[in-house]
């Protein structure tokens with residue numbers, strides 16, 4: 001190649017490369033990922049995750065916001081929304097009239113919820129009926145160890161915490177599947193039909209109590225154990241939220257330990273980055289920094305703890321009121337990074353990706369100008385100026401990033417909270433960690449991408465305009 005061509009290529013063509021071919025502080029990256037893995041293990045449900053968020057925030061001097069309190073530069077405040085979603089804010093040097101720098105992620109993940117009348121016995125085996133939450137591939141949830149977390153709210157207002165399978169020595173739960181010897185007909189079905197939702201029943205026990213002439217003895221024995229441990233009766237399931245999640249902790253993946261395998265990367269991987277970057281701000285940011293950790297994203301962001309809830313608007317309005325600023329003025333000058341995962345290119349299934357516009361493992365935080373399905377249906381579709389703004393922020397802060405789409409145009413699609421932020425008149429762009437096996441009980445991300453996402457969040461919070 002002539003020098004002239006070499007020079008032209010350098011000047012004119014994009015030079016995308018693996019993040020490991022760029023400078024990366026690998027010791028800091030590993031330390032960050034250790035914290036992330038511990039965070040995942042403590043928060044396998046949105047409630048547990050929100051509790052861990054508050055613990056970490058309080059350790060860093062964040063205190064609950066109470067309506068009517070003064071809101072001054074440097075204040076670190078949080079709002080706990082019904083124990084399932086958290087809003088955190090570090091009040092900036094400038095007035096909220098100048099807008100806020102927002103990172104919005106979600107802390108709910110696909111899982112199996114118990115039905116309101118879950119407990120039954122069939123052929124002297126006891127089970128819980130489940131109703132899946134979010135987009136799961138049902139066949140992935142059978143024959144893996146599961147644990148159960150959540151609460152039972154009693155009529156007198158007491159809320160009983162339930163946790164089965166997480167403590168060492170605890171029993172686990174499981175959903176059985178057919179043996180291959182008898183699975184010939186099942187094996188001919190499409191993946192989406194082979195395991196019907198009504199067969200996702202958790203096996204609870206097999207040991208009867210009482211005498212052989214009694215009936216329903218295994219179910220009764222299970223209910224007796226639950227009553228002994230939690231003081232609940234069968235009717236209390238009516239007002240319970242119990243969630244079955246994979247009984248597996250986060251761990252390094254690969255001989256080189258470059259990846260992390262865990263349940264719930266989507267979207268705690270961006271949630272943790274958004275949180276940690278906020279907690280790690282050493283100085284008062286110029287603009288107010290806001291971290292949103294929403295619930296219910298996996299089922300459409302509806303509901304009182306979802307991103308479409310007025311809880312966010314009310315919180316922002318309260319803060320603005322305290323500074324005598326109309327909230328609409330604040331929102332129209334704000335920027336939001338909708339921090340959510342994207343699909344990492346998987347060479348095992350290359351046919352569903354468009355190679356020139358896919359996110360790659362170890363290429364850094366993935367920006368998505370738009371998400372959506374087919375003709376961008378449901379997408380927020382950030383404008384060019386917004387993408388340029390984030391390019392500049394990230395490049396100035398030395399953040400390794402890539403631009404990507406979720407997959408081939410007609411292969412499917414997905415959404416995030418971006419549209420709900422943009423609908424509020426907030427300039428918004430999607431960005432997040434590329435994930436392998438997204439929505440599976442055990443997902444995989446790269447440490448480098450986790451670290452660069454954290455750096456990206458920091459750059460957003462620190463931006464001066």
Ligand code: MN
Pocket residue numbers: 106266267297340341
């Ligand atoms: Mn997500």
Ligand code: MN
Pocket residue numbers: 266298439
């Ligand atoms: Mn998801």
